[in-house]
Amino acid sequence: MEEKELFEQYFREKSIEARNQIVEKYFYIAEMLVKKFVGRGVEYDDLLSVASLALIKGIDRFDLSKGVKFSTFITPTITGEIKNYFRDRSRLIHLPRRVSELKANIKRASDEFSAREGRNPSVRELSELLQISEEEIVTAMESSAPLSLDRAVSSEEDEEGENTFLDLLPDKNDAFEQLEQRDAVRSALKELSKEEQTLVFFRFGKELSQSETAKHMHVSQMYISRMERKILEKLRSSLKESLAE
Amino acid sequence: MKLMSLEFPLGNSILTAVRLVTGGICARVGFDLDETEDCKVCVTESLLLLSRRGGKNVRVLFEQEDNLKISFESEDVSVAREEVPEEEISVALLSALVENLQIFSEGHDMRISFGIGKL
Numbered sequence: 304m305e306e307k308e309l310f311e312q313y314f315r316e317k318s319i320e321a322r323n324q325i326v327e328k329y330f331y332i333a334e335m336l337v338k339k340f341v342g343r344g345v346e347y348d349d350l351l352s353v354a355s356l357a358l359i360k361g362i363d364r365f366d367l368s369k370g371v372k373f374s375t376f377i378t379p380t381i382t383g384e385i386k387n388y389f390r391d392r393s394r395l396i397h398l399p400r401r402v403s404e405l406k407a408n409i410k411r412a413s414d415e416f417s418a419r420e421g422r423n424p425s426v427r428e429l430s431e432l433l434q435i436s437e438e439e440i441v442t443a444m445e446s447s448a449p450l451s452l453d454r455a456v457s458s459e460e461d462e463e464g465e466n467t468f469l470d471l472l473p474d475k476n477d478a479f480e481q482l483e484q485r486d487a488v489r490s491a492l493k494e495l496s497k498e499e500q501t502l503v504f505f506r507f508g509k510e511l512s513q514s515e516t517a518k519h520m521h522v523s524q525m526y527i528s529r530m531e532r533k534i535l536e537k538l539r540s541s542l543k544e545s546l547a548e
Numbered sequence: 549m550k551l552m553s554l555e556f557p558l559g560n561s562i563l564t565a566v567r568l569v570t571g572g573i574c575a576r577v578g579f580d581l582d583e584t585e586d587c588k589v590c591v592t593e594s595l596l597l598l599s600r601r602g603g604k605n606v607r608v609l610f611e612q613e614d615n616l617k618i619s620f621e622s623e624d625v626s627v628a629r630e631e632v633p634e635e636e637i638s639v640a641l642l643s644a645l646v647e648n649l650q651i652f653s654e655g656h657d658m659r660i661s662f663g664i665g666k667l
Contacts, residue, residue: 332637339589339641343581378640389582 310367325362325373326355332374333358336381343389350385357384405443408433484542491541499534506531551576551610558599558606558622563592566608573610574665583665586645587616593638594620594660597651600634601658602626612667615647619661629653 304312309328313321333354341347361380365373412432416424426444430437492503498520505516506527513531517524551573556562570591574584591608598606603622611617629635642649646662653659 335637336641339593340585343585372636374637375640378637379644382641382644386582386586 306373322362326358332377333381340385353384353388354381357381402443409443487542487545491538494541502530549612551612554608558603567592577612577616577667579665587664590642590645590664593642597638598622598658600632615663615665615667617663621659624656625658
């Protein structure tokens with residue numbers, strides 16, 4: 304059967320049999336292209352799988368009305384998939400497959416929603432559409448492809464672009480500084496009265512509001528506010544002294 | 549800037565040597581592994597295009613511009629494009645991997661040129 308007839312039959316019937324006929328007819332292109340890309344550390348069979356999938360996906364995307372031959376259309380499609388495969392494999396750090404797939408699903412659902420409703424979907428709407436939790440949606444949306452630590456940081460503070468992400472990582476000494484600071488805070492807290500320590504526990508340990516703290520301590524919110532200001536001043540001067548030593 | 553020119557009789561036995569030379573030039577201009585391998589695929593494909601058209605001798609020119617520009621020229625092709633069904637796939641493959649692919653064919657002359665990578 305000729306190319307046009309084959310595709311017309313497939314688009315009419317949408318049957319696996321009709322698609323298989325097209326795959327069989329053009330499978331040689333996948334094989335031919337794979338042979339050109341072997342020897343880059345990926346098994347021939349793996350590349351052939353990638354090329355075959357690209358061929359199958361390409362059949363559905365082919366548009367007869369554009370007047371381009373299928374071989375002309377599918378060659379760059381398969382080549383692109385093979386190159387993507389090489390690029391993904393060359394990454395030392397991968398996004399977990401589940402997250403990558405979820406990101407793709409979110410993008411597709413979001414595009415479809417925007418086209419239908421004329422606005423971007425909310426996280427809740429995406430969660431309902433995809434039947435997954437809002438937290439998973441947010442996690443997937445925030446994840447991005449890994450960046451090299453040698454990549455230049457371009458920001459307003461770094462106009463020359465000379466700093467890399469590696470330069471921004473804290474020095475090991477910073478950990479000691481943090482330890483010292485924690486120790487200084489602990490010592491400063493010991494100098495507070497029992498009542499003041501209770502206030503610090505509720506306000507900064509339990510992260511309660513001034514009103515909630517006041518209820519727990521059976522005093523007014525105004526009293527808590529004044530005491531808190533006094534405690535912070537005390538701690539500030541105590542920390543200044545100990546860090547200056 | 550001209551980097552190198554080669555002139556040699558076309559044949560399968562020379563392809564490996566040309567691929568090695570191409571690899572060396574790619575290393576010199578600073579291509580990464582993927583760019584180098586793509587470049588070798590494109591050089592091989594261009595030589596196969598000329599060979600299928602019956603080309604016997606070829607000149608290859610490597611030039612460094614804002615990318616690596618490679619030109620191929622044969623003055624003794626003897627087979628018409630219509631008689632080489634594989635040419636369509638070779639051209640589609642080259643188009644997917646290079647920039648500014650140009651193929652000129654008239655009488656016995658055939659020229660292919662393209663740019664690849666970013667320098």
